[in-house]
Amino acid sequence: xxxxxxxxxxxxxxxxxxxxxxxxxxxxxxxxxxxxxxxxxxxxxxxxxxxxxxxxxxxxxxxxxxxxxxxxxxxxxxxxxxxxxxxxxxxxxxxxxxxxxxxxxxxxxxxxxxxxxxxxxxxxxx
Numbered sequence: 001x002x003x004x005x006x007x008x009x010x011x012x013x014x015x016x017x018x019x020x021x022x023x024x025x026x027x028x029x030x031x032x033x034x035x036x037x038x039x040x041x042x043x044x045x046x047x048x049x050x051x052x053x054x055x056x057x058x059x060x061x062x063x064x065x066x067x068x069x070x071x072x073x074x075x076x077x078x079x080x081x082x083x084x085x086x087x088x089x090x091x092x093x094x095x096x097x098x099x100x101x102x103x104x105x106x107x108x109x110x111x112x113x114x115x116x117x118x119x120x121x122x123x124x125x126x
Contacts, residue, residue, distance in 0.1 A: 038046075097103075108115075
């Protein structure tokens, strides 16, 4: 019988963990009652703003990449133009060397041609 009395008194006594739960629930309600600093509409607005800024940043980087590629292509073309110009100058020098009067006389003599004064006409060069 003494054991039953102890069990009943033990059961009737409130347990300690229940009290803090009762105290914490009003605190949770107080926190829920406070209005949040950022409303739902503001969150949507901020997220939209961040997405728009990110899209602009990506588009700017894409354009910069295209500009860089185009610049590289232009530089390659300019290098090719310089090479062709250099070749043209070299070829003009060769033409001027081979078109001298002395060389033409030598070739004419090798081929057996003779100078006829009546058929000679002076043509001005370039």
